Amino acid sequence: MSSHSATTTSTIPSLEESLVQSLPKTVYYIPNFISSAEEAQLLREIVSQPKPKWTILTHRRLQTHPSALTKNNVLLAAPLPPWLESIVPRMQQLKIWDNAPHKKPNHVLINEYNPGEGIMPHEDGGAYFGCVATVSLGASIVLDLYSKHTNADSGESGEAEAGAQKSTRFPKWRILQEPRSLLITTHDMYTDHLHGIQNITVDEDLNETTVANWTLLGDKEVFSTGRYERQTRTSLTYRDVIKVSNVGKLFGGRK
Numbered sequence: 001m002s003s004h005s006a007t008t009t010s011t012i013p014s015l016e017e018s019l020v021q022s023l024p025k026t027v028y029y030i031p032n033f034i035s036s037a038e039e040a041q042l043l044r045e046i047v048s049q050p051k052p053k054w055t056i057l058t059h060r061r062l063q064t065h066p067s068a069l070t071k072n073n074v075l076l077a078a079p080l081p082p083w084l085e086s087i088v089p090r091m092q093q094l095k096i097w098d099n100a101p102h103k104k105p106n107h108v109l110i111n112e113y114n115p116g117e118g119i120m121p122h123e124d125g126g127a128y129f130g131c132v133a134t135v136s137l138g139a140s141i142v143l144d145l146y147s148k149h150t151n152a153d154s155g156e157s158g159e160a161e162a163g164a165q166k167s168t169r170f171p172k173w174r175i176l177q178e179p180r181s182l183l184i185t186t187h188d189m190y191t192d193h194l195h196g197i198q199n200i201t202v203d204e205d206l207n208e209t210t211v212a213n214w215t216l217l218g219d220k221e222v223f224s225t226g227r228y229e230r231q232t233r234t235s236l237t238y239r240d241v242i243k244v245s246n247v248g249k250l251f252g253g254r255k
């Protein structure tokens with residue numbers, strides 16, 4: 001674990017200082033956004049959730065709080081559990097959700113990746129306000145970013161397909177997410193790009209030219225060999241679901 005001290009409410013860097021400058025707009029990276037004690041407490045809460053709260057997927061497992069969206073992308077109104085809500089005021093200080101419908105996140109996905117696990121390139125889509133805040137727990141991992149549109153998009157359909165396939169085979173940029181960090185993705189980077197995590201056991205070739213947020217890392221020493229052996233890494237992705245139905249409240253919210 002890094003020896004760097006945790007960011008406290010009074011020392012959160014400004015968004016301006018946290019901008020990942022080499023990426024299309026807009027990505028912010030804040031190392032040590034939460035303390036080691038907060039990280040440990042969040043991990044304890046996650047593992048103590050009842051087994052049915054986990055959805056087992058091929059390459060990771062997933063919890064959804066307060067509940068999964070309906071097939072029409074509606075969230076049944078219910079509060080986030082207090083342990084997930086606890087760091088929301090700190091995020092709100094950054095004013096990233098000031099223009100969101102509910103001014104704060106109302107939904108959190110928890111993804112757990114063991115070494116060798118990942119998530120296919122995808123976009124988060126229109127169910128959410130265009131801003132996602134990701135808190136990383138337990139270990140570091142590389143997030144790959146891909147352009148959604150390629151030059152071939154304007155060509156014949158065969159070419160477009162080849163271009164699209166190529167665009168998800170080779171990431172255009174890489175972001176290194178350290179434990180306890182906060183990554184904020186918004187604007188064009190949210191709408192026009194895909195993101196994914198490779199199913200590998202070692203992240204390699206890590207240096208200032210290959211990692212977009214290298215200068216913002218909390219502890220570069222950890223990556224001085226250019227290699228990082230994956231360990232279990234858990235992410236909390238906070239989002240604001242646009243459509244919320246109060247029907248959920250009639251039933252006391254779904255747990």
Ligand SMILES: O=C(O)CCC(=O)C(=O)O
Binds near residue numbers: 124134196
């Ligand atoms: O674990 C991560 O950092 C990415 C998760 C993700 O892509 C998602 O929840 O859509």
